[in-house]
Amino acid sequence: MPFSSLPGLLGRTRKSAVGAAVALMLAALPAQLVAVERTVTDAFGRDVRVGSAERIVTLGPDVTEIAFALGVGDRIVGLDRSSRYPAEAAEKPNVGYRRSLSAEGLLALRPDLIIAAQDIGPPEVVDILKGLSIAVVFVPEDNSLQGIGRKIGLVAATLDRDGEELARSVKADFEAAARMAERVPEAARKKVLFLHGLARLTAAGDGTAADAIIGYAGATNPFDGVNGYKAASEEALLAMAPDTILMLGDGNGGPTPEEVFAVPALRNTPAAANRSLLVLDGPYMLGFGPRTAGAIRDLALALYPEYLAAGE
Numbered sequence: 001m002p003f004s005s006l007p008g009l010l011g012r013t014r015k016s017a018v019g020a021a022v023a024l025m026l027a028a029l030p031a032q033l034v035a036v037e038r039t040v041t042d043a044f045g046r047d048v049r050v051g052s053a054e055r056i057v058t059l060g061p062d063v064t065e066i067a068f069a070l071g072v073g074d075r076i077v078g079l080d081r082s083s084r085y086p087a088e089a090a091e092k093p094n095v096g097y098r099r100s101l102s103a104e105g106l107l108a109l110r111p112d113l114i115i116a117a118q119d120i121g122p123p124e125v126v127d128i129l130k131g132l133s134i135a136v137v138f139v140p141e142d143n144s145l146q147g148i149g150r151k152i153g154l155v156a157a158t159l160d161r162d163g164e165e166l167a168r169s170v171k172a173d174f175e176a177a178a179r180m181a182e183r184v185p186e187a188a189r190k191k192v193l194f195l196h197g198l199a200r201l202t203a204a205g206d207g208t209a210a211d212a213i214i215g216y217a218g219a220t221n222p223f224d225g226v227n228g229y230k231a232a233s234e235e236a237l238l239a240m241a242p243d244t245i246l247m248l249g250d251g252n253g254g255p256t257p258e259e260v261f262a263v264p265a266l267r268n269t270p271a272a273a274n275r276s277l278l279v280l281d282g283p284y285m286l287g288f289g290p291r292t293a294g295a296i297r298d299l300a301l302a303l304y305p306e307y308l309a310a311g312e
Helices: 003-028 061-069 087-091 103-107 123-130 145-159 164-181 209-216 234-240 282-286 292-303
Strands: 038-041 047-050 056-059 076-079 113-117 135-139 192-194 202-204 229-231 244-248 277-280
Touching: 038 145, 047 135, 056 061, 061 076, 061 087, 061 113, 061 145, 103 123, 113 145, 123 135, 135 145, 145 164, 164 209, 164 292, 192 202, 192 209, 202 209, 209 282, 209 292, 244 282, 277 282, 277 292, 282 292
Parallel strands: 056 076, 056 113, 113 135, 192 244, 244 277
Antiparallel strands: 038 047, 202 229
16 A cells, blocks of 8 residues: 555544444433434424433323333332322322412422323423423324324334334224124114213213213213203113213222112112112223223223123
């Protein structure tokens, strides 16, 4: 090799060595420290710029479960009261009920990223969060398989994680659970009424998570002509003639059939005659997150044990 070629060769060699050293240094850093700043579009159509995030707050059981499933549980510094899964969530600071949040309580955790379900509240706190200089991403409420896929996609993009494997797994599990419920004959399908409480007898109508889970589990909702959660009169309850009452657990072993069917408006329903009451965990049943397939199976098996085996 001519002597005149050596300086160029040495220069290229030094550049390669420096490049390799930098690559090794970056590989040794946690992935979140070298994340490229990106922009995501949230549930309100806002373009939110997100960079590396060391202190994350998640609000909503579906959002929290997705974030843990994507492997960022060690960076979550706070979550809401309904975020109880996985078990590690219990070790995190709790900011209270997701629809009565305090902006001061959230900011006290010094987050650099907040990922929140679209339905958090109150509205004035949502307005404050939208105006913060830190990244706040709202995840759309969507009570469907496609909706869960969109949630996973947005949370994964926000966290700079690959969510495709999780989305594929959740989709396959959900479709299998729905196929199981479809085995119930049409003539055997029950009318299932979801009640949010006994004091005012608030029932779930169209567009609610309860209405969606009832349908996926192979039942019908007799209150489906009403939009959202509305109070149901005694006359309406008698006309609906629900076969089963579905409710959320109160954390104290209730509600019990004795409590529910002692209510005058429910005493003469077919559900009361059969003492047919199902009580499920709220975030599990209504969250529409990674575990929703299990909730569909549990509800379908409880409603139709004579038609469905424990496995698919």
